[in-house]
Structure formats: structure tokens, C-alpha cells
Amino acid sequence: MAQPQMRRATESGVPDNRQFLHPLLKKNYGNWKYHDRPRPGVLHHVSHSGDEVWSVRAGTQRQMDVSTIRKLCDIADQYAEGHVRFTIRSNIEFMVSSAAKVAPLIAELEKSGFPVGGTGNSVSMIAHTQGWLHCDIPGTDASGVVKALMDELYDEFRREDMPNRVHLSTSCCEINCGGQADIAIIVQHTKPPKINHDLVANVCERPAVVARCPVAAIRPALVNGKPSLEVDEKKCICCGACYPPCPPMQINDPEHSKLAIWVGGKNSNARAKPTFMKMVAAGLPNNPPRWPEVSEAVKGILYAYKADARPWERLSDWIDRIGWPRFFERTELPFTKYLIDDWRGARANLNASTHIRF
Ligand code: SF4
Ligand code: SF4
Numbered sequence: 121m122a123q124p125q126m127r128r129a130t131e132s133g134v135p136d137n138r139q140f141l142h143p144l145l146k147k148n149y150g151n152w153k154y155h156d157r158p159r160p161g162v163l164h165h166v167s168h169s170g171d172e173v174w175s176v177r178a179g180t181q182r183q184m185d186v187s188t189i190r191k192l193c194d195i196a197d198q199y200a201e202g203h204v205r206f207t208i209r210s211n212i213e214f215m216v217s218s219a220a221k222v223a224p225l226i227a228e229l230e231k232s233g234f235p236v237g238g239t240g241n242s243v244s245m246i247a248h249t250q251g252w253l254h255c256d257i258p259g260t261d262a263s264g265v266v267k268a269l270m271d272e273l274y275d276e277f278r279r280e281d282m283p284n285r286v287h288l289s290t291s292c293c294e295i296n297c298g299g300q301a302d303i304a305i306i307v308q309h310t311k312p313p314k315i316n317h318d319l320v321a322n323v324c325e326r327p328a329v330v331a332r333c334p335v336a337a338i339r340p341a342l343v344n345g346k347p348s349l350e351v352d353e354k355k356c357i358c359c360g361a362c363y364p365p366c367p368p369m370q371i372n373d374p375e376h377s378k379l380a381i382w383v384g385g386k387n388s389n390a391r392a393k394p395t396f397m398k399m400v401a402a403g404l405p406n407n408p409p410r411w412p413e414v415s416e417a418v419k420g421i422l423y424a425y426k427a428d429a430r431p432w433e434r435l436s437d438w439i440d441r442i443g444w445p446r447f448f449e450r451t452e453l454p455f456t457k458y459l460i461d462d463w464r465g466a467r468a469n470l471n472a473s474t475h476i477r478f
Contacts, residue, residue: 140203140205141203142173142201142203142215144167144171144173144215144217145173145215147169147171148165148167148168148169148171148173151167151168151169152165152166152167152168153166153167153168154166157239157240157280158174158222160236160237160239160240160242160278160279160280161176161177161178161226161236161237161238161239161278162174162175162176162177162222162226162236162239163175163177163239171217172217172219173215173216173217174215174216174217174218174219174221174222175213175214175215176200176213176214176215176216176222176225176226176229176236177207177211177212177213177236177237177238177239178211178212178213178214178229178234178235178236178237178238179211179234179235179237179238179245179270179277180192180210180211180212180234180245181263181266181267182210182245182248182263182266183251183253183263191232192204192212192234195214195225195228195229195232196214198228199214199216199221199224199225199228200214200215200216200221200225201215201216201217201221203215207238207245208247209238209244209245209246209247209287210245210247210248211238211244211245212234214229235274235277235278236278237277237278237279237280238277239280240280240285241280241281241282241283241284241285241286242276242277242278242279242280242282242285242286243273243276243277243282243286243288243422244277244285244286244287244288245270245277246265246266246269246270246288246289246290247287247288247289247290247298247299247301248262248263248265248266248289248290248291248298249262249289249290249291249292249293249296249297249298250262250292250297251263251264251292252292255292255293256364256367257293257295257360257363257364258292258293258307258372259292259293259307259309259360259371259372259377259406260292260307260377260379260406260408261292261408262290262291262292262298264408264409264411265290265305265379265411265414266290268409268410268411268414268415269288269290269305269411269414269415269418272415272419273419273422276422281426282425282426283425283426283429283430283431283432283433283434283438284429284431284432284433284434284435284437285302285434286302286303286422286425286435287301287302287303287386288301288302288303288304288305288418289301289303289304289305290304290305290306291304291305291306291307292307293307293360294306294307294308294309294358294359294360294361295359295360295361295364299385299387300385300386300387300394300395300396300397301382301385301386301397302383302384302385302386302434302435302436303381303382303383303418303421303422303435304381304382304383304385304397305379305380305381305414305418306379306380306381306382307360307377307378307379307380307406308358308377308378308379308380308402308403309358309359309360309371309372309373309376309377309378310358310376310377310378310403311358311371311373311376312337312351312353312356312358312371313351313356313360313362313363313369313370313371314369314370314371315348315349315350315351315368315369316368316370317343317344317346317348317368318346318368319367319368320346320347320348320349320366320368320369321346321347321348323366323367323368324349324365324366324367324368324369325365326340326347326348326349327340328365329349329362329365329366329369330349332361332362332365333356333361333362334357334359334361335355335356335357336355337351337352337353337355337356337357338350338351338352338362339352349366349369351369358371374406377406378402378403378404378405378406379404379405379406379411379414380399380401380402380403380404381399381400381401381404381414381417381418381421382397382398382399382400383397383398383400383421383435383436383439384396384397384398384435384436384439385397385436386434386435386436391432391434391437392434392436392437395436398459399458399459400421400447400448400451400453400459401417401453401459402456402458402459404417417453420451420452420453421435421451421453424447424450424451425438427450428442428450
């Protein structure tokens with residue numbers, strides 16, 4: 121009897137990256153002896169096989185038009201053996217197999233407006249979320265804040281004279297898909313959503329929206345004879361989580377949606393455990409196109425850290441050592457009762473939800 125044919129699994133995930141690697145990286149995969157940094161923006165890897173690779177890192181604006189991508193690919197073809205890759209912070213890296221190719225590649229990148237740097241103890245490129253270009257719920261732009269801020273931190277990207285690596289990020293809603301960073305800029309809504317009751321019944325799945333609220337502040341309600349929703353404003357923490365599944369619950373507001381700065385997050389296990397960020401500046405105006413108030417606060421934190429931290433202290437290590445009172449003294453940020461949660465209070469607040477239990 122014929123055996124039944126097994127259906128082949130269809131894998132539509134990420135393709136195997138090794139097919140795209142520079143041939144020397146592929147050949148020496150997992151066989152590296154050591155690496156060093158001959159200058160800011162250049163990594164030099166030496167393999168046990170004797171092969172050497174130089175990686176030149178440059179900053180980009182992350183969200184790129186086709187002609188910029190073509191330009192970067194032309195530089196790769198002409199100066200860098202035809203291979204590029206992007207790092208997790210949206211820097212671009214070109215790999216070459218001889219030291220003689222490094223200087224012409226750097227010269228061409230700088231001439232084309234891509235600064236070389238972002239390695240070692242520098243301020244690396246800001247990781248930013250999608251902003252107005254791709255996402256449907258942002259309260260501000262993310263790439264715009266990045267451009268404004270990196271224009272001011274340009275030299276810190278090109279040099280390696282911070283105490284340790286500094287990662288910055290921006291997130292354009294409070295869902296914060298930007299993740300943890302040494303310094304993060306995150307939208308902060310300060311008023312509950314305004315509900316357009318005429319649209320709720322046609323647009324929103326009400327049980328889904330009710331279930332979405334982390335503090336159980338949303339209830340089904342009949343308004344003008346139509347099924348709609350109501351928000352208990354005393355409970356609402358203005359997180360914005362109800363807006364994506366129910367756009368008639370508009371929370372973005374030109375005046376009341378602000379920006380906040382959080383510090384001390386990191387993902388790595390190097391030297392100390394990963395840490396979560398804490399909010400240290402609240403209610404900064406969402407002020408495009410240059411966001412000057414945000415730039416000033418970020419630079420205040422960055423340069424206080426640079427002046428005071430010991431070698432190899434990450435921003436969170438520095439704060440742990442000096443303590444929060446001195447952090448606010450040195451950065452000259454105003455300390456208010458809204459800033460640092462003692463977590464015992466948060467435990468009680470969050471436990472008001474039917475969805476979060478400790
Ligand atoms: S931070 Fe929020 S608005 Fe911005 S891209 Fe992420 S989910 Fe979208
Ligand atoms: S989901 Fe967030 S913004 Fe919406 S009602 Fe609940 S707490 Fe308020």
C-alpha cells in the first residue's frame with residue numbers, strides 16, 4: 121500500500137544569515153582568536169586561521185530612501201568587497217579583508233555624509249521606533265527626535281571617550297517598543313482618552329478593548345442609545361493601550377501628550393545584571409521639529425555622567441554608586457514626586473487590575 125505523503129513544513133521565518141555573510145566571516149565563523157579597535161569606528165578581527173577582517177561602522181538615518189540605500193550599496197561594491205550589514209542600533213558596517221582598504225572606505229563614507237564611529241565607549245546611534253512613517257499609534261515622531269539629537273551628539277558618535285558604551289532610544293508611544301536604553305525618550309500621555317461615541321460600535325470590539333486596559337478602567341456603556349464604552353478617569357493611568365484596538369478612543373493630544381526621559385536600562389549581562397529604566401524627567405513639551413527641551417535634558421544627563429562616572433561604569437552603575445539624590449543634583453533636573461516609583465506603591469496600584477496579579 122502506498123505510504124501517505126507527509127506534508128513538508130513551510131518555514132516563512134528569517135532566512136539563514138550565513139548565505140549573506142562576507143566570505144571571510146563565513147569561513148571563520150566561531151573561530152575568532154581576538155579583536156581590537158585600531159580607531160573609533162573600526163573593528164579588527166583576527167581568526168585562528170590567520171585571516172583578518174576590518175569592519176568599518178558608520179551612522180545612518182535608519183529610515184532611508186531608495187537613493188540613500190543605492191548610495192550605500194555603491195560604496196560597498198566599490199570600496200568594501202560588496203558586503204554590508206546593519207547592527208541592532210541601525211549602524212551600517214562594511215567588511216574588508218585588508219588594512220589598506222580601510223582609509224579609502226572611511227574617506228568615501230565621510231565624503232558622502234555618513235559619519236564613521238559608534239564603536240567602543242561612544243554614544244552609538246539612537247535606536248528608534250517607527251514613528252509616523254510606519255506605525256498607527258504614535259504620539260510623536262521618533263526619527264525626527266533622533267535626527268535633532270544626533271546632530272548635537274555627532275562628535276560623541278565619532279569619539280570613544282565616554283566612561284562606557286552609551287545606548288539611547290526613542291519611543292513614540294508608551295508601549296515603548298524601543299526597549300531598554302541608558303537614556304530613553306518616551307511619549308507620556310497626561311490625560312485619559314477622549315471617546316468618539318458615534319464610531320465605537322462600528323469600529324471597536326468592545327470586550328477586546330475592555331480586556332486590554334491594564335487597570336480595568338474601561339466599562340461597556342450605552343451612550344445615546346448606542347453601545348459604547350466609558351472610562352473611569354480616576355483609575356486611568358493614561359497608558360494609551362486602548363487606542364490601538366479602538367481608534368475612536370483618541371489619546372494623542374497636541375498639548376497634553378508630552379515627552380519623558382528614562383535612564384539606566386540595559387540588556388547586557390556584562391559586569392552587572394540587565395536593568396530596567398526609571399523615569400527622571402516628565403512633562404517635556406513635544407516640540408517638533410528640533411525638540412530643544414528634550415535635547416537639553418538628554419545632554420545634561422549625558423555630560424554629568426561623562427564628567428563623573430568611573431571608567432567602565434554604565435549609566436546605571438554610576439547611578440547605583442552615587443545614589444538618586446546626587447543624580448538629580450548633578451544633572452540639575454528637578455525632582456518631583458511623580459518621578460521615581462518605589463515599586464511597593466506600584467505593586468498596590470497594578471494589583472487593582474483583573475489582569476495583573478502578584
Ligand atoms: S513606540 Fe509605539 S507608536 Fe512607536 S512604533 Fe512602537 S508601538 Fe508604534
Ligand atoms: S488602556 Fe490605558 S489609557 Fe486606556 S483607559 Fe486603560 S489606563 Fe486609560
